[in-house]
Amino acid sequence: MQLKVVATLVYRFDHETPVIVAIEPARSSDQTILSDRLLIDQPAELIRDEDPATGVRRFRAVLSGQVSIQYQGVIDNGARPFLQAGAHQHAWAELPAEVLPYLLPSRFCPSDSLMRFAQREFSDIEAGGAKVLAVVDWLQEHVDYVHGVSNAQTTAEQTFIDRAGVCRDFSHLGIALCRALNLPARAVSVYAAELNPPDFHAVFEVFLDGRWWLVDPTRLAPIEGMVRIAAGRDAADIAFLTSGSLCQCLSQWVEVTRVEEEPAEAA
Incomplete structure (x- = not known):
């Protein structure tokens, strides 16, 4: 496209x-x-x-x-591919060295604080793409998209408590939960067609089957209409200015x- x-x-x-x-x-x-x-x-x-x-x-x-x-x-x-439930989750020993930082907690994604919850909540889900899709389903069910609840200092842990936020907060919480499940995940800023209202959009990527897959935890814009701008550990690495x-x-x-x-x- x-x-x-x-x-x-x-x-x-x-x-x-x-x-x-x-x-x-x-x-x-x-x-x-x-x-x-x-x-x-x-x-x-x-x-x-x-x-x-x-x-x-x-x-x-x-x-x-x-x-x-x-x-x-x-x-x-x-033609951007959609994440499939059967996408393979790598053992840590199989991962490329440059992917390893995206397994670790970061400033806005304290995944270590959410590990007990994540591993209990998603323990019955098959490893790999299915777990990531289950995380997105959980976000859709339990977190409301609301402006004004969060600010530039809000972390995934605070969003988990508030159960509300905007695209940046959805992405931070999705990243933190994925990392808590031993899935490499990173923040991505994109331009997105059909986003209403138009704006810079925050999504995330997971590393499965030897590649990065784009995931929009808000489901506000189609993956096939996204243009990647920047990627990093969290919002601090992908700020537009x-x-x-x-x-x-x-x-x-x-x-x-x-x-x-x-x-x-x-x-």
């Missing part, structure tokens, strides 16, 4: 402030960037970084005053639309 993405961030910085920005889609084997450009409405020297393992792209800059940052691109995300001092978000706007592919001409 080809998707057109336009994302605009408008921030105010009271003085020269270093920032790290992750709004450009990742370069990876399961999505191809057909065209893209980045527009910033003030002169800025950009330092571009690309993670060779994940293809995640970020840039660093020093910004001041009111600044608009816009990304425009067309991305072909192929991180600043070295306080700043103000004036507005943000995201639009993701499907590009109708023209039929091939007959020979």
